Amino acid sequence: xxxxxxELSQRLENFRNKSRQEHLPLTPQKSAIFQAIASSCEHPNVxxxxxxxxSEFPNISLATVYNNLKKFxxxxxxxxxxxxxxxSRYDAKLEIHSHAVDxxxxxxxxxxxxxxxxxxxxxxxxxxxxxxxxxxx
Numbered sequence: 001x002x003x004x005x006x007e008l009s010q011r012l013e014n015f016r017n018k019s020r021q022e023h024l025p026l027t028p029q030k031s032a033i034f035q036a037i038a039s040s041c042e043h044p045n046v047x048x049x050x051x052x053x054x055s056e057f058p059n060i061s062l063a064t065v066y067n068n069l070k071k072f073x074x075x076x077x078x079x080x081x082x083x084x085x086x087x088s089r090y091d092a093k094l095e096i097h098s099h100a101v102d103x104x105x106x107x108x109x110x111x112x113x114x115x116x117x118x119x120x121x122x123x124x125x126x127x128x129x130x131x132x133x134x135x136x137x
Contacts (some may be wrong), residue, residue, distance in 0.1 A: 011038040011092050029057050033068045043089035043108035081108055098133040
């Protein structure tokens with residue numbers, strides 16, 4: 001599965017708009033980190049993102065990549081997918097979908113949610129911002 005140019009453009013536009021809205025400086029490094037996630041269907045982990053960005057920005061640190069991932073997640077720009085016994089993986093696909101984590105193969109797959117699955121809009125009096133259903137294989 002690949003990301004279409006239209007999907008990538010939408011993700012990057014959302015990133016730029018949200019960054020401006022939140023007064024997050026749009027540095028080339030931040031853009032490269034986000035693009036590494038947004039252009040991948042592989043749900044990269046922090047080391048994979050770091051290696052990709054390091055080829056363009058040799059002086060970037062792993063801490064910078066990690067800190068930006070946390071910031072992007074807190075802004076709702078990406079989703080962190082916990083993988084037991086391995087580093088978390090990241091996804092920029094924000095449309096409602098689920099994930100299947102194959103721990104033996106070290107892979108994460110996108111799954112479309114069944115139409116019968118009802119996701120709550122509010123919990124404990126608060127609005128649900130994001131829901132992520134993960135199947136562990």
